[in-house]
Amino acid sequence: MHVEFLGVPRQRAGISQLEVHADTLGQLLGTLATQIPPLREFIAVDRLHSSFIANLNGDRFVSDPSTPLVKEDRVLILSADAGG
Amino acid sequence: MPFGYHGRYLRIDVSTGASEYVPLSDTVLRQYLGGSGLGVKLLLDEGAAIMDPLAPEAPLVFAFSPLVGSPLTTSAKFAVVSKSPLTGRINDSLASSGFAIAGKRCGCDAIVIAGRAAELSVLVIDDTSVRIEPAAEYRGATCQDTESGLKARLGANYRVASIGPAGENLVRYATISHDGRHAGRGGSGAVLGAKNIKAIALRGTRRAEWANPGELTTISKSLSKRSFGPATAKYRELGTATNLLTFNRFGALPTRNFQSGTFDEAASLSHEQLSTTRSKTRESCVSCTIGCEHIYSLGSGGVRVEYESLFALGSLCGVSDPEAVLRASKRCDELGLDTISTGGTIAFAMECVERGWIDEPWLTFGSGDALLRAIDSIGSRRGIGDLLAEGSRRVAHAIGHNSIAFAPQVKGLEIPGYEPRALQTMALGFAVGARGADHNRSGAYEVDFSDKVDRRNLTLDAVRHAIDTEDKAALMDSMIICKFLRGVFNDFHDETAEMLRSITGWDVTADELRETAKRIVSAKRQFNLLAGWTPAEDTLPDRFLNTPLPNDPEASLSRELLNSLVAEYHRQRGW
Numbered sequence: 140m141h142v143e144f145l146g147v148p149r150q151r152a153g154i155s156q157l158e159v160h161a162d163t164l165g166q167l168l169g170t171l172a173t174q175i176p177p178l179r180e181f182i183a184v185d186r187l188h189s190s191f192i193a194n195l196n197g198d199r200f201v202s203d204p205s206t207p208l209v210k211e212d213r214v215l216i217l218s219a220d221a222g223g
Numbered sequence: 224m225p226f227g228y229h230g231r232y233l234r235i236d237v238s239t240g241a242s243e244y245v246p247l248s249d250t251v252l253r254q255y256l257g258g259s260g261l262g263v264k265l266l267l268d269e270g271a272a273i274m275d276p277l278a279p280e281a282p283l284v285f286a287f288s289p290l291v292g293s294p295l296t297t298s299a300k301f302a303v304v305s306k307s308p309l310t311g312r313i314n315d316s317l318a319s320s321g322f323a324i325a326g327k328r329c330g331c332d333a334i335v336i337a338g339r340a341a342e343l344s345v346l347v348i349d350d351t352s353v354r355i356e357p358a359a360e361y362r363g364a365t366c367q368d369t370e371s372g373l374k375a376r377l378g379a380n381y382r383v384a385s386i387g388p389a390g391e392n393l394v395r396y397a398t399i400s401h402d403g404r405h406a407g408r409g410g411s412g413a414v415l416g417a418k419n420i421k422a423i424a425l426r427g428t429r430r431a432e433w434a435n436p437g438e439l440t441t442i443s444k445s446l447s448k449r450s451f452g453p454a455t456a457k458y459r460e461l462g463t464a465t466n467l468l469t470f471n472r473f474g475a476l477p478t479r480n481f482q483s484g485t486f487d488e489a490a491s492l493s494h495e496q497l498s499t500t501r502s503k504t505r506e507s508c509v510s511c512t513i514g515c516e517h518i519y520s521l522g523s524g525g526v527r528v529e530y531e532s533l534f535a536l537g538s539l540c541g542v543s544d545p546e547a548v549l550r551a552s553k554r555c556d557e558l559g560l561d562t563i564s565t566g567g568t569i570a571f572a573m574e575c576v577e578r579g580w581i582d583e584p585w586l587t588f589g590s591g592d593a594l595l596r597a598i599d600s601i602g603s604r605r606g607i608g609d610l611l612a613e614g615s616r617r618v619a620h621a622i623g624h625n626s627i628a629f630a631p632q633v634k635g636l637e638i639p640g641y642e643p644r645a646l647q648t649m650a651l652g653f654a655v656g657a658r659g660a661d662h663n664r665s666g667a668y669e670v671d672f673s674d675k676v677d678r679r680n681l682t683l684d685a686v687r688h689a690i691d692t693e694d695k696a697a698l699m700d701s702m703i704i705c706k707f708l709r710g711v712f713n714d715f716h717d718e719t720a721e722m723l724r725s726i727t728g729w730d731v732t733a734d735e736l737r738e739t740a741k742r743i744v745s746a747k748r749q750f751n752l753l754a755g756w757t758p759a760e761d762t763l764p765d766r767f768l769n770t771p772l773p774n775d776p777e778a779s780l781s782r783e784l785l786n787s788l789v790a791e792y793h794r795q796r797g798w
């Protein structure tokens with residue numbers, strides 16, 4: 140699936156997007172932590188730190204590591220405290 | 224008198240120069256804490272709800288807090304509380320830095336100002352002595368020039384809060400500024416201007432004692448340490464400007480007077496773009512370990528860039544030229560104008576020009592020159608600026624054509640940078656907000672950016688979450704601590720109760736603070752009821768109801784749904 144980074148995750152990752160294969164959100168986060176070390180501070184095994192959140196296809200915000208993903212999904216990773 | 228307080232407020236009548244200390248009971252302090260809560264309580268006691276906010280007798284409160292002056296990070300803040308000349312309802316704005324510490328060192332927990340000075344004046348509070356000095360030479364001066372001029376005249380150890388030309392000219396959304404920060408929303412600058420007070424300068428030597436300094440030091444160190452972690456990374460590393468592209472991605476970036484939720488040229492205003500073309504420095508309020516202020520170079524100086532200013536003066540007005548938007552933001556700071564209400568009122572006028580209802584053909588969406596010209600005309604109340612200085616609701620009533628349907632306001636306060644159709648918990652927060660459409664007294668957008676709700680298809684379950692964020696904001700604004708710290712708490716109520724215990728010695732618990740928050744929210748409602756509030760005010764303009772966002776058909780909010788959310792909110796509040 141396609142992963143998009145916004146805000147601090149984008150700055151830390153140094154890229155705005157990439158392609159990753161994963162069957163669940165937890166797997167995806169584990170892969171990101173391995174592939175992009177600067178993101179490790181925000182990922183505890185298979186979950187995002189509470190100040191960050193994932194979103195599926197611009198619609199649903201998801202946090203459960205067992206959330207299933209399919210190849211066509213776009214997963215957005217962003218700061219949860221969107222206001223200010 | 225409890226620890227952490229002085230147990231009194233200073234009441235000054237600037238008509239006569241008379242001042243007195245009025246005792247504050249332990250009960251009142253424990254029930255309302257400080258900041259917004261104490262400010263509202265004092266206004267209720269003064270009978271301010273039924274007064275014209277620009278009349279001499281209308282009081283303006285500067286309220287401090289038990290945390291001010293402590294080593295707790297982000298605690299150097301004060302609240303400015305009055306009836307709003309923009310909304311006719313309660314208004315509490317917060318600002319930061321040395322003025323809060325110096326104000327509390329004047330030996331009081333709040334300063335209440337009433338009356339009207341005979342000429343433009345500066346109110347000087349030197350420890351416990353109060354005097355009023357002429358300030359004619361500062362007429363028309365920017366907030367920054369007034370502050371530096373007064374420090375040169377009185378002494379560098381004075382802390383100064385001032386109004387710019389907009390406050391002198393009674394622009395209904397004028398700010399009070401201190402050290403580059405602004406008590407921004409709702410027009411407290413006009414209230415001070417109506418009192419002929421250009422600035423308040425103060426210094427003091429009186430410290431409030433703490434009940435348990437050792438425990439307070441331990442708590443402060445822990446909090447400061449956590450303030451360097453992931454929960455505040457966004458504010459430290461990028462600032463709120465980073466919201467712009469995120470909101471655009473979610474179709475929630477208000478554009479061209481809320482006619483769209485996306486702005487094609489958003490990238491040109493993004494922090495990424497600004498950072499590649501301009502140098503940037505970072506600053507912070509006094510006593511803050513986060514430092515969220517990102518100052519971008521502009522000409523020979525710099526300008527603090529925040530999301531709300533970028534959206535209001537950028538996408539909302541269709542302006543994509545970063546130089547124009549940054550200059551507009553700086554000009555608002557100089558004149559003492561709230562950027563959200565300024566941008567909202569100008570964007571509304573631009574749409575009215577397009578529709579042929581305002582005859583100012585130069586005032587077009589996308590024109591940076593028009594934006595800057597409009598801002599100057601508002602600050603001086605010249606030409607069309609005299610009407611725009613009244614805010615979008617009054618402009619709509621003046622021009623008719625049912626333009627109120629798309630005036631971007633709730634209760635008269637212009638809507639901040641959250642498209643209500645795409646963020647529907649926030650839409651509820653806007654509708655029921657005591658001071659009008661407001662993202663600081665309700666953090667309901669956080670609920671929309673979570674897995675607790677479906678932000679475009681809300682159910683009544685969202686209401687309890689919206690209430691939680693409003694209650695939490697009431698506590699943070701009364702204790703006072705910065706909202707950018709909110710992510711670092713493991714248990715917000717437990718930890719804030721612990722802070723209060725160490726400062727005051729009270730046996731305060733998390734449950735007591737939950738009740739305190741509800742009391743403060745109810746006090747604001749009580750003020751509004753006395754001021755004439757009716758249930759019909761708790762709604763959104765027609766534009767947002769029953770018509771989906773053009774670029775996102777799913778982002779649609781029916782009047783029926785909003786009405787049932789509001790009714791459920793009132794039910795859960797017990798109102």
Ligand code: SF4
Pocket residue numbers: 297298319458506507508511512513514515516705706707708
């Ligand atoms: S986080 Fe920002 S607004 Fe809050 S106290 Fe620190 S510098 Fe001031």
